[in-house]
Amino acid sequence: MGVSLSGFESLAVVEWDKWACDTIRENQKRGYPLLQNWPLWEGDVRNFDWSSIADGIDLLAGGPPCQPFSMGGKHKAYGDKRDMFPSTVELVSKLKPKSFIIENVKGLTRSSFANYYQYILLQLEFPEVNRRQHETWLDHLRRLQREKTSGVLHRRALTYNVVPTLVNAADYGVPQKRERVFIVGFRSDMGIEWSFPRPTHSYDALLYSQWVTGEYWEKHRVPKSKRPEVPEKLEKRIKKLSRTLLHIEDSAWRTVRDALMDVPDPRKRAAKEFHNHNFQDGAKIYKGHTGSLLDLPAKTLKAGNHGVPGGENMMVMDDGNVRYFSVRESARLQTFPDGYVFHGSWTETMRQLGNAVPVALARCVSASVAERLAEAGIHKLSHSKGRKVA
Structure with a gap:
């Protein structure tokens, strides 16, 4: 939904969970406009006929199952049959998208998964360097590392500039402290420079509106007699905010x-x-x-x-x-x-x-990607016509 709100048109929506698919179909029957034209396919992504999708699409977006890396899961990572990162890399290699957005849990970045996380990023950077038969993932990782430092891989046809970022959704206006990893990549030949969107909301701005100006409580019509006391552990932080009369540009956490x-x-x-x-x-x-x-x-x-x-x-x-x-x-x-x-x-x-x-966070990230793709398209068009476009 977030990428649709950013202006992307879906050529395939692949989802294996029956209930999630039923929800989409139910909303399509009800005439909900945003997903009315989604070409939904229910099933395993590995069984989808990807030959129906042309090479060089603008964006591949998705979230491989998080359970292998979740803080509440079994923490098996590469030993978990639900690890779909190999299939994700295969799709990037097959479809050669101009960009990709991959979302996963914070647990992916924990120290015990450090080597596998690096392995995932290197595979996404060089998706055509396939794992050989009988080669372990650790051996494949070492080969990727050696070839990357040698500079050989950068001369390959398909490479990506990959930017991983750990994000708290609350910093982007989502009313939830939800930490997730976003791995965003742009095809190297696009020549795109990109960084993750700057946070728009902050905890300090919330504290300021609650305990310095009182604006938060007034907005919600909470009388002074029913407002909670300033939490003891926050007293020094709030005093500092009050003394500096800091002009906080960010919006308050929701x-x-x-x-x-x-x-x-x-x-x-x-x-x-x-x-x-x-x-x-x-x-x-x-x-x-x-x-x-x-x-x-x-x-x-x-x-x-x-x-x-x-x-x-x-x-x-x-x-x-x-x-x-x-x-x-x-x-x-x-x-x-x-x-x-x-x-x-x-x-x-x-x-x-x-x-x-979260829809709002997905829209924020995908809109930023869409903006860079559009700029790259305009730049390419202007050069192909031998003139500059303002």
Whole structure:
């Protein structure tokens, strides 16, 4: 959805999960415009007929399954049959896109995966240097390293300039502290210079609006008598912000309260006006399972319902009690539009949301890529016609 909002037209949308596909088909039947013309194919990406897609497409975007690298998973990485990075590299080699955007979990960057992470980046940089029969991935890594330092690989036909970045979605206006790795690449022959978009939102700006100006509480009509005390651990930081009278250019991090300010409690009658906004009973607090506070971005939504380890799918209400986020509230935290309806049971819809890339963040990254591709296209056109374009 993010890349569609950035102006890209999808030639293939490949998804193996039945429920995610059902959600797309349901919205297409309802006439939801953004994905009306998506050519959806349900199944394993390795079985799709990629010969139907011409070489040199503008963008290949996707997220290989994160479970092999997730902090909550089995941490098998290259030993996990769900590791789809080899297939990702194969697709880059086959389609030769002008650019690619790959998203994955922060766990990919942990020290225990350092060599495999480097291996992934080198394969994406030189996708035509295939792993030989009976060659281990470590031997392939060493060969890539040797050939890269020798300069031989840079003379190959297909190479990419690859930029990996660890990103917190909250820094880009998503009401959720969600750290993810984005690996963005541009085909070397494009001559494109690119860096990850600058953050637009900050924690300091939120603290300033809450504890220095009070603007945050006034916006939400929280009377002074009901405003919380300044957290003791933040007193020095807030005093510093207050003393310097710092002009903060960034917008404030968006909080759970910000995201849900116009959404009624799912237990109220007015909740029926919102799709997928049903109350789910059974939320409980226990050690390590505490839920998301109203006045901070939410914890990272995870692909589960009740059993997620940190209570990430619960919210702590003003009175201190907790309840589960409804599907619609979870969608708000992932910046999905209200008109997009989710299909499936509570478990399946929460899995779709936990696995999703926040729409606003995907749009931000893909729009930046689209801008560079457009500039490169204009530059190429101007030179081919022997004149300059302003």
